[in-house]
Amino acid sequence: MALRFACVALLAALAGCGHEAMPTPTQIEALAMTAAQRGDPASEQRLQRLAAQGATVAQRELGILYRARPAARADAERLLLQAAQAGDAQAAFHLGELYRLPAAGVTPDPAAAWPWYQHAAEGGQAKAALQLGLMAKNGNGVPRDAAVAARWLQLAAELGNAHAMFLLSYAYRDGEGVARDPARAAALLEEAAEHEYPPALQELALTTQDPTRAGHLMKEATEHRRNNWNRF
Amino acid sequence: MKTNQVMVAALVAVGLVSLGGCGSNDNNWAEPTPQPPAGTKIAEGTTVTFALMETTDLHSNVLSYNYYSLAEDTSLGMERTSTLIQAARVENPNNVLLDDGDVIQGTLLGDLQAVTAPIPCSGTLAVHKAMNALKYDGGGMGNHEFNYGLPFLSQVTNTDFNIPGVTKPTGTCGAPAFPLVLSNVTGVASGKPIFQPYAVLPRTFKATAPDGSSVDVKLNVGIMSFVPPQILEWDQKNLAGKVAVSGAKEAAQQYIPELRAKGADVIVALSHGGLDPSPYSPKMENQSYHLAGTGIDALLVGHSHLIFPKGKETGAAALDPSLAALPASANIDAINGFVNGVPTVMAQSWGRRLGIIKMTMVYQGGKWVTQPTKTTVESRGFKYTDGTTLVKADPAIASLVATEHEATIAYAKQPLGVTTDFEMSSYFSLVGDVSAIQLVNQAQIDYVKNFIGTSTDPVLASYKNIPVISCSAPFKAGRNGPSDFTDVAPGASAAAPVGLQVRNPGDLYLYSNNNLQAVKIKGADLKAWLETSAKQFGQIDPAKTVEQDLVPSYGTIYNYDVFYAENNALTYQIDVTKPAGSRIVNLVYQGKPVADADDFIVATNDYRAGGGGNVPGIDGSKTIIKSPDANQTVVSNYLQKVGKASGKVTLTGNGSARSWSFAKVKTAGPVILRSAPGHLALARSSGIAAVAAEGGLDASGFAKYSIDLSK
Numbered sequence: 001m002a003l004r005f006a007c008v009a010l011l012a013a014l015a016g017c018g019h020e021a022m023p024t025p026t027q028i029e030a031l032a033m034t035a036a037q038r039g040d041p042a043s044e045q046r047l048q049r050l051a052a053q054g055a056t057v058a059q060r061e062l063g064i065l066y067r068a069r070p071a072a073r074a075d076a077e078r079l080l081l082q083a084a085q086a087g088d089a090q091a092a093f094h095l096g097e098l099y100r101l102p103a104a105g106v107t108p109d110p111a112a113a114w115p116w117y118q119h120a121a122e123g124g125q126a127k128a129a130l131q132l133g134l135m136a137k138n139g140n141g142v143p144r145d146a147a148v149a150a151r152w153l154q155l156a157a158e159l160g161n162a163h164a165m166f167l168l169s170y171a172y173r174d175g176e177g178v179a180r181d182p183a184r185a186a187a188l189l190e191e192a193a194e195h196e197y198p199p200a201l202q203e204l205a206l207t208t209q210d211p212t213r214a215g216h217l218m219k220e221a222t223e224h225r226r227n228n229w230n231r232f
Numbered sequence: 233m234k235t236n237q238v239m240v241a242a243l244v245a246v247g248l249v250s251l252g253g254c255g256s257n258d259n260n261w262a263e264p265t266p267q268p269p270a271g272t273k274i275a276e277g278t279t280v281t282f283a284l285m286e287t288t289d290l291h292s293n294v295l296s297y298n299y300y301s302l303a304e305d306t307s308l309g310m311e312r313t314s315t316l317i318q319a320a321r322v323e324n325p326n327n328v329l330l331d332d333g334d335v336i337q338g339t340l341l342g343d344l345q346a347v348t349a350p351i352p353c354s355g356t357l358a359v360h361k362a363m364n365a366l367k368y369d370g371g372g373m374g375n376h377e378f379n380y381g382l383p384f385l386s387q388v389t390n391t392d393f394n395i396p397g398v399t400k401p402t403g404t405c406g407a408p409a410f411p412l413v414l415s416n417v418t419g420v421a422s423g424k425p426i427f428q429p430y431a432v433l434p435r436t437f438k439a440t441a442p443d444g445s446s447v448d449v450k451l452n453v454g455i456m457s458f459v460p461p462q463i464l465e466w467d468q469k470n471l472a473g474k475v476a477v478s479g480a481k482e483a484a485q486q487y488i489p490e491l492r493a494k495g496a497d498v499i500v501a502l503s504h505g506g507l508d509p510s511p512y513s514p515k516m517e518n519q520s521y522h523l524a525g526t527g528i529d530a531l532l533v534g535h536s537h538l539i540f541p542k543g544k545e546t547g548a549a550a551l552d553p554s555l556a557a558l559p560a561s562a563n564i565d566a567i568n569g570f571v572n573g574v575p576t577v578m579a580q581s582w583g584r585r586l587g588i589i590k591m592t593m594v595y596q597g598g599k600w601v602t603q604p605t606k607t608t609v610e611s612r613g614f615k616y617t618d619g620t621t622l623v624k625a626d627p628a629i630a631s632l633v634a635t636e637h638e639a640t641i642a643y644a645k646q647p648l649g650v651t652t653d654f655e656m657s658s659y660f661s662l663v664g665d666v667s668a669i670q671l672v673n674q675a676q677i678d679y680v681k682n683f684i685g686t687s688t689d690p691v692l693a694s695y696k697n698i699p700v701i702s703c704s705a706p707f708k709a710g711r712n713g714p715s716d717f718t719d720v721a722p723g724a725s726a727a728a729p730v731g732l733q734v735r736n737p738g739d740l741y742l743y744s745n746n747n748l749q750a751v752k753i754k755g756a757d758l759k760a761w762l763e764t765s766a767k768q769f770g771q772i773d774p775a776k777t778v779e780q781d782l783v784p785s786y787g788t789i790y791n792y793d794v795f796y797a798e799n800n801a802l803t804y805q806i807d808v809t810k811p812a813g814s815r816i817v818n819l820v821y822q823g824k825p826v827a828d829a830d831d832f833i834v835a836t837n838d839y840r841a842g843g844g845g846n847v848p849g850i851d852g853s854k855t856i857i858k859s860p861d862a863n864q865t866v867v868s869n870y871l872q873k874v875g876k877a878s879g880k881v882t883l884t885g886n887g888s889a890r891s892w893s894f895a896k897v898k899t900a901g902p903v904i905l906r907s908a909p910g911h912l913a914l915a916r917s918s919g920i921a922a923v924a925a926e927g928g929l930d931a932s933g934f935a936k937y938s939i940d941l942s943k
Contacts, residue, residue: 026513030514102691202743203839226379229860
């Protein structure tokens with residue numbers, strides 16, 4: 001800590017901090033949490049320095065921080081692009097979000113989002129795979145294709161995304177983009193409920209034959225309503 | 233400050249006084265804590281065995297009672313956990329009872345004491361009363377502790393958080409009589425932990441000396457607690473800018489050396505997060521796995537409501553698939569209860585299980601050393617004795633909270649402050665009656681229009697000229713037999729209006745789990761949505777002379793969405809003679825046919841908006857509002873608002889705007905609707921012209937009403 005302040009002081013004098021040891025990715029993420037949660041300018045400046053030095057995680061975390069600030073959209077895009085091009089899957093996901101989601105004065109560009117989501121999904125980002133599934137399912141930015149949608153939903157489900165598990169359970173139930181498979185549909189519904197996806201908890205409660213279980217699922221869904229409202 | 237000095241003095245004097253006696257959780261945690269016992273000689277090789285007992289995710293389930301169904305539920309509740317605790321204490325005279333958080337929220341009882349009739353400083357929450365009676369030794373926090381806001385949490389834990397704008401009532405408030413700890417949450421302004429980040433519990437345990445004799449030893453149990461960083465998103469309204477959350481691993485690494493320095497012989501993590509072996513990030517939700525290896529001796533985990541390790545009773549449930557799927561490389565032993573060699577337990581939720589880590593330590597080289605091979609872990613349930621017999625309830629718990637329990641049940645029957653001049657029922661919802669649905673739709677539209685109109689989000693605000701419509705379904709319409717229909721204010725009329733009660737919004741909007749959400753869709757999506765709803769009807773062949781069922785099954789009737797716009801500006805017809813998928817005709821909004829490219833915002837619930845019912849295109853991709861408010865609350869608030877303005881809801885204003893009807897057709901044979909018997913008069917008086925007559929009962933007890941589709 002003392003070293004860091006000394007470093008900041010040196011920075012002012014020398015306009016550089018070449019001797020600052022490169023923190024680990026986990027340390028940079030912790031720094032970003034401090035910057036975001038506390039609105040701590042020193043942490044943000046340190047992230048900026050690390051990003052300028054080419055630390056991919058710092059570029060990503062700063063990009064995420066800037067995404068919440070409409071005026072910093074260009075910086076967010078630049079930083080996320082840098083990190084994503086360096087292979088950071090989380091940054092690629094956030095870049096996809098930046099392109100796909102509507103923002104004031106910006107026309108959403110889902111087609112531009114697609115390749116970044118793809119990078120992210122291939123790098124293990126479950127939410128990116130979900131978005132690819134939804135885009136293909138709805139023909140948003142890409143041609144509508146149920147089979148392509150099911151493949152991405154499958155990947156998202158494998159990566160632990162409960163929303164994708166739930167949609168995929170319907171795909172198997174109704175044979176949309178995949179061959180009908182009621183057993184697989186049932187297993188996916190169970191898994192989605194296990195992961196707390198609220199519609200899955202409700203669907204399972206309303207379709208299970210066991211009244212005690214139905215009651216407990218609804219109780220759980222009700223109890224977790226307060227924290228699940230923006231979780232998925 | 234004073235309390236702690238007194239407390240420490242007492243500890244020094246007596247040597248073993250429980251911290252539990254002090255009744256205060258002032259967060260002056262930096263004060264000295266007990267030092268390693270001086271002058272006590274423990275012989276090398278002395279062995280001590282003690283039980284670390286865990287409850288987690290109690291969620292305010294004090295009694296074996298389900299407040300949503302207003303019925304006993306013997307599968308849960310602390311009145312039965314108490315029996316498990318007492319038995320475990322007999323088996324393990326050396327013991328410590330700890331809780332892993334998510335205590336204060338979860339039942340109607342919890343909501344009542346926090347929101348409806350907030351408990352005063354002088355009172356103690358029912359769940360805390362029960363915990364105090366059970367003599368807990370310590371507790372951690374869960375994410376749901378923050379649901380009712382920081383001021384309330386500050387009061388009911390009697391803890392000053394040192395957060396600007398969050399003041400604890402002066403004086404000592406009713407609170408847990410045992411130390412509460414939280415290691416990874418700090419105040420933004422103070423930079424200091426809002427609860428004491430750890431506590432040392434000095435305990436005297438019976439141990440066995442190398443010569444086999446029984447000796448008393450002092451063992452300091454150190455406790456820490458961790459919550460997921462996601463609390464800042466889930467409770468952003470309560471927490472943003474006020475508290476900061478660090479990663480569990482970082483917090484553990486920060487405080488474990490302090491805890492050891494203060495004499496902790498064994499360190500127990502109360503970690504309110506599940507087991508996720510993917511690479512550590514301080515941003516991840518379930519961090520418990522990564523606490524193993526930080527120097528923690530035992531892990532008491534929770535949050536995911538699972539049983540870990542697998543139950544030991546006869547007929548125990550199979551290991552949860554999410555645990556069974558963990559890779560072998562993660563080194564998680566879900567049968568014996570170890571994570572990377574650290575004993576770990578998760579006691580499901582709602583008091584249904586008691587976690588018991590029976591820990592053995594040996595005094596070696598001047599300190600206590602854990603003995604994993606002599607340590608056993610159990611997540612013990614209500615049927616642990618033989619796999620079938622439930623443990624009995626401890627009557628002391630019920631008498632302790634009898635007043636609060638009765639107040640919760642009585643609350644449901646209190647007046648809501650509004651009367652109705654019409655009966656709100658679902659008996660004929662499937663032939664056009666909207667008496668139990670229109671109010672829900674009106675409430676949802678009112679909420680969404682206000683949400684958009686007052687939004688500071690520029691994207692949402694830009695939607696203010698898009699029409700807001702709403703849909704809701706007859707949730708309670710025969711799914712569970714002929715008595716399973718909504719019927720609020722039976723017999724209400726203009727001459728004899730009926731006062732609504734607090735519970736009635738829950739009758740109109742059955743599902744207490746739903747949060748209000750809104751989606752932005754096109755006219756084409758609306759048509760597809762209506763077609764999906766219309767699948768609930770059988771295809772009627774007008775030429776058939778045999779009896780035909782209008783609604784062949786009520787199994788998924790919650791997917792029959794009825795749409796509505798203010799002033800009944802949205803209307804449509806359903807042609808049941810057509811195959812499913814091509815039944816919607818004459819879909820009109822404000823006098824004009826709905827075009828495929830028209831924009832609409834639909835107020836609905838999180839089930840539908842998130843993909844429930846598999847409506848084409850409604851899969852979470854079009855959701856523009858995710859409200860933290862329950863649809864039930866939205867309905868209740870709307871009824872109260874109308875009540876304040878006019879005192880009443882009326883058939884004309886709130887129950888007769890029939891947005892849909894059948895495309896008229898004459899059928900050669902009878903068409904029937906199965907519904908509860910004895911309501912033909914209601915159909916007549918409500919003007920549901922299609923209901924022609926009431927026939928006999930079917931085998932399930934439904935009356936077969938004949939429906940005239942030409943009316």
